Structure formats: C-alpha cells, structure tokens
Amino acid sequence: MIRLFDRKPGANAAVLAEARALMDEGLGLEFVLDLFPEDAPWLREQLALTESLAAAYAAEPATFFFEANLKAKFLAAADNPRVPAPAAPATTAFPFKTAVTSLSLASAAAAAGVVTLGFVTAGGAVPGDWNYGFKLAGERLQYALSRGDDRVNVQIGQAEARVYEIQQLSQHGDVSTSDLSRLQDQVQAIATLAQSKPLDDVQKARLQGVAQTTQVVLQDTKTRQPSLDEPVVAAGAAIHAAVVMALSATPAATATTTTTATATITATISPSVTPTVTTTATTTPTPPPTETETPAPTVTETATPNPTETPAPTHTATATETAEDQGTATPSPSASTTPEP
Amino acid sequence: MEDSALERLAPEFDEDATVLAAQRGDHTALSDLYAHYFPRVYRYVGARLTSTHDSEDVTEEIFLKIIDNLPAYQFRGLPFGAWVFRIARNEVVSHVRRQKVRGTTSQLSETIADDSADHTREVETQLTIAMVRTLTERLPDAQRQVITLRFGAGLSVAETAQALKKTENNVKVLQHKGIARLQQMVARQ
Numbered sequence: 001m002i003r004l005f006d007r008k009p010g011a012n013a014a015v016l017a018e019a020r021a022l023m024d025e026g027l028g029l030e031f032v033l034d035l036f037p038e039d040a041p042w043l044r045e046q047l048a049l050t051e052s053l054a055a056a057y058a059a060e061p062a063t064f065f066f067e068a069n070l071k072a073k074f075l076a077a078a079d080n081p082r083v084p085a086p087a088a089p090a091t092t093a094f095p096f097k098t099a100v101t102s103l104s105l106a107s108a109a110a111a112a113g114v115v116t117l118g119f120v121t122a123g124g125a126v127p128g129d130w131n132y133g134f135k136l137a138g139e140r141l142q143y144a145l146s147r148g149d150d151r152v153n154v155q156i157g158q159a160e161a162r163v164y165e166i167q168q169l170s171q172h173g174d175v176s177t178s179d180l181s182r183l184q185d186q187v188q189a190i191a192t193l194a195q196s197k198p199l200d201d202v203q204k205a206r207l208q209g210v211a212q213t214t215q216v217v218l219q220d221t222k223t224r225q226p227s228l229d230e231p232v233v234a235a236g237a238a239i240h241a242a243v244v245m246a247l248s249a250t251p252a253a254t255a256t257t258t259t260t261a262t263a264t265i266t267a268t269i270s271p272s273v274t275p276t277v278t279t280t281a282t283t284t285p286t287p288p289p290t291e292t293e294t295p296a297p298t299v300t301e302t303a304t305p306n307p308t309e310t311p312a313p314t315h316t317a318t319a320t321e322t323a324e325d326q327g328t329a330t331p332s333p334s335a336s337t338t339p340e341p
Numbered sequence: 342m343e344d345s346a347l348e349r350l351a352p353e354f355d356e357d358a359t360v361l362a363a364q365r366g367d368h369t370a371l372s373d374l375y376a377h378y379f380p381r382v383y384r385y386v387g388a389r390l391t392s393t394h395d396s397e398d399v400t401e402e403i404f405l406k407i408i409d410n411l412p413a414y415q416f417r418g419l420p421f422g423a424w425v426f427r428i429a430r431n432e433v434v435s436h437v438r439r440q441k442v443r444g445t446t447s448q449l450s451e452t453i454a455d456d457s458a459d460h461t462r463e464v465e466t467q468l469t470i471a472m473v474r475t476l477t478e479r480l481p482d483a484q485r486q487v488i489t490l491r492f493g494a495g496l497s498v499a500e501t502a503q504a505l506k507k508t509e510n511n512v513k514v515l516q517h518k519g520i521a522r523l524q525q526m527v528a529r530q
Contacts, residue, residue, distance in 0.1 A: 010510065010514055013514040013516065013517030013518075014510075014513055016516065016520065017512075017516060020491075020516075024497065046520045046524060049520055049524055049527070050492060050520060052473070053473055053477075053488065053493075053523075054495070056470050057470075057489075057493040060387055060470055061380070062380075062383045062396075062397070062400070070400065071375050071379070073401065073404075074371065074405070074407075075371055077408040078368070078411075
C-alpha cells in the first residue's frame, strides 16, 4: 500500500543526475544537499560515492612523457594519415524508388559484365593489370578442381605463367619482390607435390624448362633492375633448390616401407618355426614332429651307403630278379640296412 | 564560482570552429582538441583497463583513429565529443575482447603520482583505484559504461547519452542503479 505513494524509480535517478550535474559545475556537497532537503538522506551517500569514484579515476593521471609523446604523434599523423580518409557519403538522395531500383540493376549488370570481361581477358594479364585478380582466381579454381597428376600439371602450368609474367614485367623494369616470391611459392608447391608422388618424365621435362627459363628471366631482371639484385639471387637459389628437390624425388618412401615389411615378416617367421619344432620334438615323441624331421635322417643315411652292404647287390646279381623287384627293391635295402649295424 | 571539473581539465573553447580548423590541418586547432580530450579520454580508458601500459596503448590508438577519421567527421546531430567517445568506447571494448582471448596478465601500475613524498597516501590511492575498478567491473555492462563515462571521463549526462546512443533518461536511470549497486557492494565490504 505504501509503495503506491512512492515516487517512480526514475524520479530518484533524475534527482541524483541533477544533483551530480550541480556538483560537476563546482557546487559543494552540502550546498547541493540543501537544494534537495527531502532526498538528502539517501542522496548524501550516493553523491559521496560519486565523488569518490571521480577522485579515484582522477588520481592516476597520464605521465607527462606519454602525453607529450602522443601529442607529437597526433600532430604528425594529421600531416600523414595512416589510412586515406574515406570519402564523404553522397548526400544526393534519389527521390524515386524505381530510379534507384533501375540504377542498382544497371550497376549489378555492369558488375557482372566486368566480371565476365575480366575472366575472359585475364589470360595474358600480368601483376598490376586490372584483370590480374581474375587470372589468379581462375587459377585457384583450376587447382581446386584438379586431382592427382593433373594437379602437378596445373601447378607446372601456373609456374610457367609466373615466369611469363616476370618476363613481361622485366621488359618495363616493373618486377617486384612479390612477383618473385609468387614464382618461388609456385615451384615450392610443385616440389612438395613431387614428394608425395614423383613426377613423370614429361612433367620433369616441363619443370626443367621452367627452371632454365627462370634463370634466364631472372638474369635479365637483375640486369634491368639492379635494386632487385639480392631478392633475385635469393629467389633464383630457392627456385633452383626446389626444382632439384622435385626432380630428385623418387618413390623411395614406398620402396623402403615394402622392403622393411618383408624383412620383418621373414625374421619373425623363421625363428618362431624352429623353436616350436624342437620343443615339440623333445617333449612329445608323437608323429607330427617326428614326421617332419624324418626326411633328414633317411636322406643322410641313404646318401652314405656303407661299404659293408655292397656284397648284398652282388649276391642278387641276376638280371631277372632285379627286373622283377623294381619299385620294391629300392626301399628294401634301406629297410634291411638300418637294423644291421 | 569555482571552476567546474571539466573546465579544470581543459578550458572552454569553441568546439565546432576548432574541429573545422582541425579538419583543415590547423595544428593549433589540433593541439586544442588534443588538450581538451586527452585527459578525459585517458581517464575513461584508465577507468576501464587495469594496466597503465594497456591504457597508454589504447589511448594512443584512439587518438590515431581520431586523426585518421577526422576529415570524414561531419556535424550531423552528433557532437564531436560523443563521436570521440564512441571511438574510445569501441577501442576499449575491442581491446578487452582481445585480452580475453589472449588471457590477462596483471601488471603493477607504473604511474603512482610522484609529486608527493607521502608514500602511505600513494598506496592508499592505488588501493582505492583498484577497489573502484574491481567493484565497477562487477556492474552490468550498461551501468559500467555509464559510470566510467560519467565519472571516469567526466562527460555530462547528455554527452554520455550521445556517446552510448541512449536517451538521457536511460542514462540517468543506469547511473542511479549503478551507484546504488556500488553502494551495496561497498557496504558489504
């Protein structure tokens, strides 16, 4: 019930704002409180707090050095702004919606036309041309759509394009370090691709062609633009290294893996077989191990026919007997000889 | 009558004429603008950031942005002061965001006022500043913005409203709520 007669919360806010504004003007706390006698009890504490806040914030001034230094920068920046000031927005509001719509449609059509023209004419563009961006965009698209071998071919093609561009720019002495680094990146990308899949003969030949042309073009650039001497030499060295890496890449990675694989397989099989054979042979005299081992003793024993048995064949020297006993005669000597010794 | 807090910070000057002259590259006008706004901007930034180093960096960035964008400034219902503090506010907010991403490191203040030999008072001052910052950090963002612009930068209610794109009544209510909440926090401590 009592709250019905309370003032709105905004009223206290207005009183505080008004009182504080008076203090900002330089009036003292007590003077201001006298102007708001009904609100003095709660207002005193809040105004005191605002004073403490302002005093606390003001208690940490900037150093003179910083203030002076920043002022110097501020004035210097006025003469040489960091970024060009944006143009003031056009204030001519076109009154008719239809006109605005047609204008926007016309500009959209013009933009589409410019894009199309840009892509169509971008083939021979060099850095600095209006449509060079379209050329790079087209190349990026081409690269993104390519796979496997084709990707290497695309990269080599683009490297050839970079060399051509530098050649064109070099004739006017317009080569920049970014053009060199673009070519360098391109060749480096080829070298990286070659590490995963070695280049075929045609690709190698093309890359060698790129490398040779590059050396000639860079030499020409160095002559025409002596200021670019260092970057050109550095780019030439880097490109040469990348080309060497790409050309020398062999399927070594796959070969080593296969050989090590087979090596490990044989290594693991052979030791594991022999111990099992020996252990089973010693622990259990059952047929399986003895059967596997029997061929060796029989072979050795038959291979060394003892001279004491030689009389036996001479005993059966008749031709008829040997002819009849063929097939059964061979096992019999071995069978008869084993118990004899 | 005693000089107001703002007049003590910088003498009154014809702001519109000064800004126009500054836009033409007049160094005197630029110096006047700098003298007028530097203490307020620095206090505002200092009220929001704990490290002196950060405050200096952000203040510098604000003034360089002001000079970069000054040629494009137009008197279109937005006073120059409000324009300056919009830049300041945006810069502080983006700095705080970056700091949150990077992780904060607390640094000791390097600028304890050295004109007094009473070091006990210096320490007390630093503690008060630290406490005020800590408490205002706990306020809701809108209230904190109003409190720091009003008492840190010394803007009037009208200027604060323009800088924050709010109505004056809104600013008054936010100020009242913020002060009341700070009062409760101080009482609890």
